[in-house]
Amino acid sequence: MPALPSLPSQHAAPPIPRHRSLPRQQRQLLATAAGAAPAVRRSGDARLSRRYDLPVETDSTLVSERERRHMARLAMITEEEQMDIYPAVTVGFAPTPTEVEPVKRPFLYIPPENLAAGEIGVDDIGRFRLFVRDSLTELIPEGLCGELPKDITMFPSRTTPVGIMLRKPAFEMISQLQQVQQHRGADGGWTIPKGGFLIDGHRGTGKSAVLNFLVAWARESGWLVIFEPSPRRYAHEIGEIKRSNTGVYIQSEFTQQFLERVSVRNREMLERMPVHGACYGDSAIDGSHHLYTQRVYDPLIGKVVQQRIDDKLSGRVSEEESEEEGEEESEESSEEESGESEGESETATSGGGGALSKDDAIGIQRERLRLWHAYRKEVKIPSLRDRLPSPENLYEIVDFGLQNEAFATQCAYELFEQLKKQTTFPLMIAVDQWNECFPVSEYLSIKYENTKYNGYIPAFHLTMPRLFHKWDGWQLKRGIKVAATCWKYANRRDYRPELLKVKREEVRTVRNFSAFEFANFVAYYRRKRVIQHFPREKLDYFYMLTGGNGFQSRRLLAMLY
Amino acid sequence: MRDLPKTAHLRRPWAEIRWACARQQRSFTSEDRRGAKVEIQLDDGSDGTGTKATDAKKPSSSRLGQLSIDEVLYLSKEAGVETTKEVQAIIMKSPPFSPDRSPFLLENFFESSDGGGAGSLVTEADAEFGLPRDVADGLDLCLDKHDALSHQVSADLEPHESGRGGGGPSSPVHTAGEEDDFDDGSGELPKGSLGELEGERVGAVVHPPHTPQGKGDTVTAHVVNQMILKAFHGGPDQQAHKTFEHKGREWRLEAEGRGTRARAVAHAVIKRGTGQVLVNGGADVYTWWNYFYNRMDVLQPFLLTGTAGVYDLFVNVRGGGPSGQACAARLAVGRALVSACGSCAGDMQEDLVLYDDTRQKWPKMPGRRAARKQRQWRKRG
Numbered sequence: 001m002p003a004l005p006s007l008p009s010q011h012a013a014p015p016i017p018r019h020r021s022l023p024r025q026q027r028q029l030l031a032t033a034a035g036a037a038p039a040v041r042r043s044g045d046a047r048l049s050r051r052y053d054l055p056v057e058t059d060s061t062l063v064s065e066r067e068r069r070h071m072a073r074l075a076m077i078t079e080e081e082q083m084d085i086y087p088a089v090t091v092g093f094a095p096t097p098t099e100v101e102p103v104k105r106p107f108l109y110i111p112p113e114n115l116a117a118g119e120i121g122v123d124d125i126g127r128f129r130l131f132v133r134d135s136l137t138e139l140i141p142e143g144l145c146g147e148l149p150k151d152i153t154m155f156p157s158r159t160t161p162v163g164i165m166l167r168k169p170a171f172e173m174i175s176q177l178q179q180v181q182q183h184r185g186a187d188g189g190w191t192i193p194k195g196g197f198l199i200d201g202h203r204g205t206g207k208s209a210v211l212n213f214l215v216a217w218a219r220e221s222g223w224l225v226i227f228e229p230s231p232r233r234y235a236h237e238i239g240e241i242k243r244s245n246t247g248v249y250i251q252s253e254f255t256q257q258f259l260e261r262v263s264v265r266n267r268e269m270l271e272r273m274p275v276h277g278a279c280y281g282d283s284a285i286d287g288s289h290h291l292y293t294q295r296v297y298d299p300l301i302g303k304v305v306q307q308r309i310d311d312k313l314s315g316r317v318s319e320e321e322s323e324e325e326g327e328e329e330s331e332e333s334s335e336e337e338s339g340e341s342e343g344e345s346e347t348a349t350s351g352g353g354g355a356l357s358k359d360d361a362i363g364i365q366r367e368r369l370r371l372w373h374a375y376r377k378e379v380k381i382p383s384l385r386d387r388l389p390s391p392e393n394l395y396e397i398v399d400f401g402l403q404n405e406a407f408a409t410q411c412a413y414e415l416f417e418q419l420k421k422q423t424t425f426p427l428m429i430a431v432d433q434w435n436e437c438f439p440v441s442e443y444l445s446i447k448y449e450n451t452k453y454n455g456y457i458p459a460f461h462l463t464m465p466r467l468f469h470k471w472d473g474w475q476l477k478r479g480i481k482v483a484a485t486c487w488k489y490a491n492r493r494d495y496r497p498e499l500l501k502v503k504r505e506e507v508r509t510v511r512n513f514s515a516f517e518f519a520n521f522v523a524y525y526r527r528k529r530v531i532q533h534f535p536r537e538k539l540d541y542f543y544m545l546t547g548g549n550g551f552q553s554r555r556l557l558a559m560l561y
Numbered sequence: 562m563r564d565l566p567k568t569a570h571l572r573r574p575w576a577e578i579r580w581a582c583a584r585q586q587r588s589f590t591s592e593d594r595r596g597a598k599v600e601i602q603l604d605d606g607s608d609g610t611g612t613k614a615t616d617a618k619k620p621s622s623s624r625l626g627q628l629s630i631d632e633v634l635y636l637s638k639e640a641g642v643e644t645t646k647e648v649q650a651i652i653m654k655s656p657p658f659s660p661d662r663s664p665f666l667l668e669n670f671f672e673s674s675d676g677g678g679a680g681s682l683v684t685e686a687d688a689e690f691g692l693p694r695d696v697a698d699g700l701d702l703c704l705d706k707h708d709a710l711s712h713q714v715s716a717d718l719e720p721h722e723s724g725r726g727g728g729g730p731s732s733p734v735h736t737a738g739e740e741d742d743f744d745d746g747s748g749e750l751p752k753g754s755l756g757e758l759e760g761e762r763v764g765a766v767v768h769p770p771h772t773p774q775g776k777g778d779t780v781t782a783h784v785v786n787q788m789i790l791k792a793f794h795g796g797p798d799q800q801a802h803k804t805f806e807h808k809g810r811e812w813r814l815e816a817e818g819r820g821t822r823a824r825a826v827a828h829a830v831i832k833r834g835t836g837q838v839l840v841n842g843g844a845d846v847y848t849w850w851n852y853f854y855n856r857m858d859v860l861q862p863f864l865l866t867g868t869a870g871v872y873d874l875f876v877n878v879r880g881g882g883p884s885g886q887a888c889a890a891r892l893a894v895g896r897a898l899v900s901a902c903g904s905c906a907g908d909m910q911e912d913l914v915l916y917d918d919t920r921q922k923w924p925k926m927p928g929r930r931a932a933r934k935q936r937q938w939r940k941r942g
Contacts, residue, residue, distance in 0.1 A: 061826040061879045063819045071896070071917065073783060079907050084784055202845075512845075515835055515870060540870025544836045544846070544860050545853070552847045559853075 108523055110166060125171055126517040128163030128524055131216070136162055139219050141264040145229035145432035145484070146208020147554065154530045154558065163524055165517065169508045170210040173197055174217055177480070181221065181426050190423040196473030196481035198434075198502050201510035204551020207484040208432050210510055214482060215430050224269045224425040224479075226262060229432045234464035235441035241462065244286035245296045249443070249457060254464045255408040259401050259415075269425055270395035276421040280414065281385030285406075287413035287463050290381040297379045305371040309364060312356045384410050394418050409463045416467060420475050427479025429468075434483035437469035471501050512548035515540070521553060531561035805833060808867050816901035820892025822918055825881025829893035831901060834873030841877055849878075855887035862895040862914050866905040892917060 110124045131139070133152075143149070152162055176194075185191035199207045218225050234254050241249040263270070284293040356363055384407065388400050394415060401411025419427055431437075440456035449455045459465040473481030497507055513521060519539055525531045534557070546552040590600050628636070804811045817830045838846040838860075850856045859876070863869040874894065878886040895914035899906045909915055923932035930936060 061819065061828045061877055063821065063826070067819060073780075079910075081780065081784055538864070538869075540836055541860060541864045544838055544863060544869050544874070545856050547838060547845045547847045549845070549847055556853060 108520055108527070109163065120166065120171065120174070122171070124166050125168050126165065126514065126520050128165050128520065129213070129216075130161040130163050132161050133159065136216075138265075139216050140212070140227065142227045142261045143229050144212055146206075146212065147551070148209060148212055150554070151530075155528050157529070160528060163528075164209055164213050164216070165206070165521065165524075166213060167206055167210050167510060167517075169199065169510050170213045170217075173210075173214060173482075173508060177218070177426075177428075178221075180480075181223075190426075190478045192426060192476070192478050192480055194473070194480050195471075195503070195506055196429075196483070198471075198497055198507045199482065199484040199510060200497070200507050201486065202512075202549075203486050204549045204554075205510045205512055206550050207486060207510050209550070210508075211430055211432055211482065211484045215428070218426075218428045218430075219265065222425065224266055224273075224419075224427045226266070226419070226427070226429045228258070228430070228468055230436075231431060231459075231465050231468055232433050232436040235436060235439075235443075235459040235462060241443060241457075243445075243447075244284070244288075244293075246284070246286055246288050246293055247447075247461065248286040248288060248466065249445075249462050250286050250409050251462055251464045252405045252408045255412045256402060256405055258464065259398050259408060259412060262415075263395065263398050263402070267395055270398060271393050273394045273418075273422050273424045275391050275394060275397070276418055279417050279421060280391075281383045283384065283410050283413040283417060284381050285410050287409050287466065290383060293381050294376070294379060297376075301372060301375045301379070304375060305368055308371055309356070309368055312367065313358055313364075384414055394422075412463075412467060419479065420472075421477055423478040425478070427476055429473075429476070429479065429481045431468045431481070431483045434468070434485040437465040441465075473506075513543075513550060513553070514548065515543055518543045518546075518548050518553065521550070522557065525557055531557050534561050807871055810902050810904060812868070812871075813901040816897045818893045818896025818898075818900055820889045820894075820896060820917070822888035822892060823881050823885035823921065825878060825885035825889040827876055827878045827886060827889035827893040829874060829876045829890060829897045831872040831874055831894070831897045833871070836870035837873045839873075839875050842875075850883055850887055852883070855883055858884075858887040859890045859894065861891055861912065862898050862909055865912060865914065866898050866902075866908045868898065868905075872901075888918065 107123075107127060110120065110127045110129045114120060114124065115129065136144075144152075148162070148164065155162075180192045180194055183190070183192055185193075199210055201207050215225055215227050234251060237254075239251055239253050241251055243249055282289055282291075284290045286293075356367060358364075384397070384400075387404075387407065388397065391397050391400070397411050397414050397418070401408040401415075419429075437459050439459060440453050441459045441462055443457040443462070444455055445457050446455075448457060460469045468483075471481070471483075473479070498504070522531070522534060522539065522542070526534060542553075542556065546556055588600060590598055803814050805814060806812070812833075814833045815831065817828065819826065819828050821827070840846055840849040846856055846859065850859065860869065860874075863872065863874075876890045876893065878890055880886075881889070891914060895909050898909070899915065906915060925931055926933075
């Protein structure tokens with residue numbers, strides 16, 4: 001087909017020459033040979049861009065006429081001719097002889113002598129560390145996170161040891177934590193100058209496996225580890241919730257369960273940790289600070305005080321009543337407080353007696369303050385200090401929470417406040433599924449109707465997910481926080497770590513398996529007899545098929561072999 | 562323009578001619594490129610050395626000292642001596658390249674009637690722009706089709722048989738046929754003419770490919786052309802770092818291919834790597850194709866050719882559904898592998914990887930629910 005004559009432009013295809021003397025087919029062939037674009041591909045955009053001299057967007061998926069011809073020619077050629085055209089090796093080609101590397105398979109597992117000496121090196125990345133099952137249960141009694149329990153259920157043997165692969169981020173974090181484990185600050189006290197790690201990555205890359213490895217290592221290395229493998233269940237499982245005055249929903253049952261799990265492994269360490277008196281007793285019943293909880297009553301007190309003042313100004317309050325009131329208040333204050341409060345009560349009675357005049361502004365303010373003070377004293381935030389005045393160690397707080405369900409939440413929050421101050425042990429707070437602390441839970445509340453939560457209580461308004469949702473690793477004096485999360489898994493929400501105050505250097509991304517790691521993974525499954533007849537020659541093919549993703553690999557291997 | 566003595570084989574032709582003209586000499590002694598002494602006579606007679614100057618028509622002695630500007634320019638052009646002004650004048654005074662007086666275009670430049678020179682020009686341009694194979698392929702077909710060019714090629718074929726080319730002395734343009742004449746004298750060919758000309762001669766068996774007997778010949782020509790192009794444009798040294806050996810075969814480091822299936826099109830680029838797959842620039846293969854059997858389709862060519870884990874795959878897919886996209890990608894990968902190592906095509910033959918399934922969905926037809934689905938029969942109403 002002859003092309004339309006057009007001005008040569010920089011981006012458009014060169015114009016096709018016109019050869020009137022040639023037949024149409026030959027003209028077309030000439031045109032295509034000259035590199036002109038096939039006329040059939042001219043869309044409206046291309047015409048527009050040619051008209052206004054805009055750059056044409058090239059689409060790499062288009063099949064050009066030249067390629068069609070090439071394919072057609074290829075189809076015409078027989079196999080022998082193909083061998084002629086494309087000989088397997090060119091004449092001048094001299095390949096370098098490849099050295100056959102020795103098989104590294106004997107080192108599928110990290111050698112026990114390395115483990116005993118604490119020498120885990122870069123060479124061990126991709127290898128499995130074996131745990132005897134009982135020891136693993138003792139080491140992590142909270143339960144393993146991620147899909148490791150699924151692996152264990154797939155093993156036909158009930159006694160075979162369980163392996164956890166050492167991944168590169170785990171190795172990096174361990175080597176960093178080893179540096180800060182015995183770190184002392186400028187004042188000579190124990191400290192860890194690190195906020196923590198956010199283990200990031202796509203689904204199935206091995207974030208939870210990394211966390212498992214890290215927790216096991218930390219426990220063995222003498223760290224105090226508070227481990228929560230699944231905050232999701234606090235927001236999605238059924239339990240009793242009670243709304244507090246600050247709007248937080250108290251989950252006493254779940255908190256008790258959590259405290260129980262914490263105390264299984266950490267009891268001895270908690271018993272050796274003293275209570276920091278300055279911050280003890282600050283938590284309210286729902287875990288928030290007692291000053292914050294007191295402020296909730298401020299609007300109510302203000303309203304009552306204003307009402308009282310109005311009454312006095314209008315003279316509706318008789319002198320007798322006011323005197324009685326003053327006496328009562330003074331009695332109460334004298335009962336509760338010591339000598340200072342007596343003075344206050346004196347001023348309160350002296351200032352509060354009689355009706356107020358509207359012109360006496362100072363008197364009104366004094367009266368307002370007096371009333372405000374009197375009413376605020378009536379607001380009592382129950383403190384753990386009242387029930388458990390002087391615990392000797394942290395385990396007593398935990399134990400008190402276990403004994404009293406009503407105080408369980410308060411005890412858990414008190415425990416975490418104490419852990420911020422402690423320097424006895426290096427501390428690690430490890431949370432898996434951290435992203436589950438942020439979306440809405442399955443609990444419904446009328447308070448959240450017509451909000452963006454659409455009637456569901458957000459998880460961070462429940463006390464248990466609220467305990468973990470803050471990125472507050474920097475507040476731990478001798479501790480770090482390690483959270484594993486997948487931003488794209490739950491409800492496909494795209495969370496941004498920087499909005500949660502996670503610094504970029506704190507994020508550790510877990511990638512898919514390398515080829516070596518994938519080979520080890522398959523070999524491990526083979527050893528554990530999860531898979532039976534895996535074709536060894538297809539290893540690379542399966543690596544491409546799964547993309548080296550752990551989740552996909554497990555699915556595929558468990559399905560096919 | 563009348564004919565002038567051929568002096569291109571001389572070492573410093575233009576300077577000597579000019580010097581002779583300035584001295585009003587009718588003959589002078591010069592050296593050819595081999596260093597042999599050659600006597601050139603400018604007015605008449607023969608020099609007895611067998612140079613081409615004897616064959617040419619002599620200019621009149623009266624005009625020797627007063628060469629026209631055309632003559633001077635032509636001489637300088639032929640001699641390869643160019644000052645800026647001369648070049649500018651050459652360009653300004655040169656006739657249009659296209660025989661049909663169309664403006665100067667690259668295509669016309671290729672199709673100008675300077676015979677074998679066209680081949681050399683094309684191949685030089687190919688080598689310059691780094692697009693040897695495809696462009697040359699297209700031109701080979703052109704050579705078969707184009708009357709003038711095929712005539713010229715056949716004329717180029719003749720000198721080896723009959724001893725005299727088609728470029729006659731009356732031709733104003735210096736043709737390759739004339740250059741061949743220098744073979745006898747100086748024994749040296751202009752750069753870039755040998756290989757390409759040889760290639761054209763062998764490859765351009767003049768049979769139209771649409772005729773039954775022409776098909777095989779075209780294939781033969783194509784085969785030979787491919788080998789020649791491979792030898793000349795790549796060369797063993799150049800290709801050594803672009804290829805690698807795997808399982809006894811030589812594979813290109815990078816290759817690409819395109820494929821279609823139903824409404825889907827795919828473009829696959831394979832690069833030497835470790836088996837990473839990236840779809841549409843960012844997605845993982847297991848994200849893009851959820852089902853295993855779709856992924857198996859995409860990666861089947863690697864399995865069949867034994868190159869899994871050898872190449873990284875970057876595939877762009879568009880249109881259609883997941884299954885169609887997977888099959889389009891499969892075809893694209895297969896073609897890319899063939900492009901990387903042609904001898905692997907046989908491995909994929911049994912599974913019809915390279916088979917382009919051009920079936921399309923049938924349109925909805927009137928009187929039916931869909932393309933083929935019929936209305937359900939009901940006994941009543």
